[in-house]
Amino acid sequence: MIDPLVWLALGAVTLVAGSRSMERVSRRFPITRLLGGGWMLLALGVIVGPHALGVLSGERLHQVQPILVILLTWTGVIVGLQCRRALVRAIPSALWRWMGMDFAVCLLLSVVAAGIVARIWRPESDAAQVLLTGTIAAMAIGWNPETRGLGIRSDAPAKRLAILVQGGAGGLAIVAVMIASLALQCAYETPQGGVVFAPLGGLLTLAMEIGAVAVVSLGAHEILRDTREDDARTSLIVIGALCLLSGIAVTFGGSGLLAGMIFGATLGMSSRRMRGLEGIISSAEPVVASGCFFFAGMTLELPLALDSATTALTIGAIALMLxxxxxxxxxxxxxxxxxxxxxxxxxxSPIARAPIRQAPLTIVILLAFAIQDSSGIADQLLAVAVLISLFSIALTGFLSGQGSPAT
Amino acid sequence: MTPLTQALTRRHLRPRFGATFLAIALAALVALVVIGRELRGTVIGIPLSDIPAAGETTLLLGLVILGSWLAGRLVRKVGLPPITGQLMFGMLVGPGLWTWLRRPDLALINPVQLADLHGAELLAVVMIGLVAGSEIDGAFVRQRIRAIVSLAIGQVFVVTITVGILAFFLLGSIAQAIIVAVLSATCSSAVSVALLREMRHPTEFARLLLATTVTKDLLLVLAFSIVLFCVAAEASSTHQPWYWIVLHLVGSVGLGVALAFPLGIALRRIERRMTAVVLVAAILIVIICQTTATAPLITALTLGYFARSLAPAATASFFATARRLFLPVCCVFFFAAGAHIDLASLIANWGIVLTLCAVRLVAVWAGATGAARGAGLSPAAARWAWAGFVPQAGISLALAAQFTAEFPNQAWATSLATILIACITTNELVGPVLMRLALRRVP
Incomplete structure (x- = not known):
């Protein structure tokens, strides 16, 4: 039986997060507009997690893992749903250029950074370096799509920039998930604890996972196309498909993010808009984000607790580079x-500062890494991602206070 | 209407998914899980045991939800209720059938994995209880109280007497005969509410059947607890004290009533993320029932009824969301019921089981028809009312489990429990078909 304490904690979190009182509290403090509700839950996760009070730790944490796996898949669906035909066609060449340059520079930097970090850290195998490159790249690529927190300017040029920022963040989120999934599949941790680099096996597994996910996605899409506005059936197919995709992803050594993204893209590319489904996805988005942040809070391990100077140096180098x-x-x-x-x-305009802020998706990607990593390094990288996210938000706030543009 | 328009209309009305599509989809789903596991083991060389438990649980949950739904749709094509398909899919994928065929390794879900789904199963029980409770309209019950009481009492009376006498002749023990008789009189609120939700506009007859089933089951749970206490007092010295049994039932109802107030107050303040709120509320009810050793179905039924009666406006969105989630919940519940079916014991005791089921069916028909005529129901309703009381599932199985727990390691109790579960299984498979027929026949 599932531990009552786990559910009581989750129940309290959801009920509090959904209440009107919480909304009133959020409105009263401007900082919450900047930080968003997710950060509060991240802090709560840290407090109740194994590294603080320990209310949720060990076996209890293990029991709620299916929920975490489903949340990751759901996040993937949200990312993948952006692949709407009309949206993709509407991307201007300037945005393609921006995304391409950001991707190329970040990937190059990640390779260099991983190389430098490997010299300090001296990992036992090349696999760890590949995994590190993938992780750093996933952390570096993209930015926060949210623009309301940067101040509202309603003139047309500012709106155009906001659209470019949001579109770029969405497109690069897809790239980040793909890179992370590739790294996770090619370099995986064995049950014995060693990290193995198997590009051929990894690609084969990835191909099998994609094949299985594509079959489920196309089947679910075909049925969803027929559901019209029948919410009950739409809920069933979405819940069932999410569970199945999560299971398939974990069976093939993936995380659910990619599986969910393929499912989302299949639905997004559909010629017919599915309003019932979009309603379900959009209504659950804040809960999914809150849940991911809560789990991230429980999982992360603050770099303060590092026992080895080398690891501290490694983490510090990654943080500085990012x-x-x-x-x-x-x-x-x-x-x-x-x-x-x-x-x-x-x-x-203040919106030009958006690329400074770290994408929240980074935290979810690192959470996916952390599930499969038992060495603890992913937990620490997750803490780095959280700290950099907070730092980038604070920096944007500081620049706003100075009233200067991004550069 | 021109021939072209007629053809277009026919094409428009024709369902896109025929039986072939559904059968292929179901086979593909099962094949996907099997092939996925095999590929993982053979190509990559990582055994099934090394797959994280979280992945295995979600994979099976996906298979259960989608597979049960597809199976339900498939059997609907041949005129059977979806519940039957869900039960059959559970039997096919679960360990019961394969254990009987002496090939337990071929079962897609083994007993350990089935036990892992217990949490989801309990959640489904609570959700069914909440929806069933909210479906019972206080005004309707007051208006039709005479019919409800007549149907409940008439049917319970005839079934317990008839089945009791037969059981005494078959088993040779008064105590065992009373246990079989009381358990035979129970029906399934879950099946009633599932079939009622299947109808877009539930008829008065359907609502009457549900209200009677719920009322009757509440009374029978109390009666069964008293019978069990008396038999336990005779048979062993380690039985539960009487006040514990009273507390179990009164506590379940009381807990439901008590929880209705805070739920109503909370729902006045919560208006967003209702899906999460419904799920969390159901989880909390499961936890509270587990902690206080109360019956989740009775608690949820009472809670659903009282919450809706006390704060109809505030709880409207909550129950609408619960109804939206009802379909996956039903899939999990009836799949689990099917997967738990012990085919080996059913086949081993088929003679006695069929006799008991046949006599119960006749007794239900006689009791319900007589009571319905006496209560002044319409001729069609009086003719078909009996079919609504044939299905057995959740409460009946829970009472059988309570009986097994009361007499652990006692040969007579094990043998009687096997017969009881086999009888419930038969009614579980036949009942929904008859009930759906009745709901279609009575306007």
């Missing part, structure tokens, strides 16, 4: 990529 990339390189890439359309967008 922070520098966010503060210096990202705004520069944006300026270069959007230069041809600079006249029609407001590069001097």
């Amino acid at each position: 922070a520098t990339t966010r503060r210096v390189l990202k705004p520069l890439i944006m300026k270069i990529a959007l230069a041809p359309v600079a006249a029609s967008i407001a590069l001097d």
Whole structure:
């Protein structure tokens, strides 16, 4: 039987998060607008998690893992749903350029950073380096799609920039999930604890996973197409497909993010809009995000607790590299990529600071890594991702206070 | 209407998914799980035991939800209720059938994995209770109280007497005969509510059957507890004290009533994320029932009824969401009921089981028809009312389990429990078909 304490904690979290009182509290404090509800739950996760009070630890944490796996898949569906035909067709060339440059620079930097980190850390196998490259790249690529927290400017150039920021964040989220999934499949941890680099086996597993997921997605899509506005049946297919996809992903050594993304993309690419399904997805989005943040809070291990100087140095190096990339390189890439359309967008508006902020999806991706990693390094990287996210938010707030643009 | 328009209309009305599509989809789903596991083991070389438990649980839950739904739709094509398909899918995938065929390794879900789904099963019981409770309209019950009481009492009286006498002749013990008789009189609220939810606009007859089933089952749970206490007092010295049994039932009802107030108050303040709120509320009810040793179905039934009566406006969204989630819940519940079916014991005792079931069927028909005529129901309703009281599932199985727990390691109790479960299994398979027929026949 599932431990009552686990459910009581989750129940309290959901009921509090869904209540009107919580909404009133959030409205009263402007900081919550900046941080979002997820951060509160992350803090709660840290408090009740194994590294603080220990209310949820060991076997109890193990019992709620199916929920976490489903939440990851659901996140993947949300990311994948952005692949709507109309949206993809509407992407302007400037945005393609921006996304391409960001991706190329971040990937290059990740390879270099992983190489440097490997020299400090000296991992036992190449596999760990591949895994590290994938992790760093997933952390570096993209930015936070949220633009309301940066202040509202309703003129057309600012709106155009906001759309580019949101579109770019969505597109790069897909890329980040793909890179993370590839790294996770090619370099995986064996049950004995060693990290194995098996690119051929990894790709084969990935192909099998994608094949199985595609079959489920197409089948579910075919049935969903027929459900019209019947919410009960739509709920059943979505819940069933999410469970099945999560199970398939874990069976093949994946995380559910990619499986969910393929499912979401299949639905998004459909010629017919499924409003019932979109309603279910959009209504559950805050709960899914809150749940992921809560689990991230429970999973992360603060770098303060590091027992080895080498690991501390490794984590520090990754943090420094990511922070520098966010503060210096990202705004520069944006300026270069959007230069041809600079006249029609407001590069001097606060929205131009958006690429500085770390994408919240990074935390979810690292959570997926952390589930499969028993060495503890992913838990610490998760803490780094959280700290950098907070740092990037604080930095954006500081720059807003100074009233200067991003650069 | 021109021939072209007629053809287009026919094409529009024709369901997109025929029996072939559903059968292929179901086979593909099962094949996907089997092939996935095999590939994982053979190509990558990682055995099944190394797959994280979380992945295995979610995989099976997906198979259960989607597979049961597809199986339900498939059997609907041949005029059977979806519940029958869900039960059959549970039997096919679960360990019962394969254990009987002496190939337990071929079962897609083994007993340990089935036990892992117990949490989801309990959640389904609570959700069914909540929806069933909310479906009972206080005004309707007050208006039709005479018919409900007549149907309940008439049917219980005839079934317990008839089946009791037969059981005494077959088993040779008064105590055992009373246990069999009381258990035979129970029906299934879960089946009633599932078939009622299947109808877009539930008829008055369907609502009457549900209200009678719930009322009757509440009374029979009390009666069974008293009988069990008396038999236990005779047979062993380690039985539960009497106040514990009273507490179990009164506590279950009382807990439901007590929880209705905070739920109503909470729902006045919560308006968003209702799906999560419904799920969390159901989980909390399961926890509270487990902690206080009360019956989840009775608690949820009472809670659903009182919450809806006390705060109809505040709870409207909550129960609408619960009804939306009812379909996957039904799939899990009836799949689990099918997977738990012990085919070996059913086949081993088929003679006695069939006799008991046949006599029960006749007694239900006689009792319900007589009572319905006496209560002044319409001729069609009086003719078909009996069919609504044939199904057995959740409460009956729970009472049988309570009986087994009361007399552990006693040969007579084990043998009687086997017969009881086999009888319930038969009624579980036949009942929904008859009830659906009745709901279709009575306007």
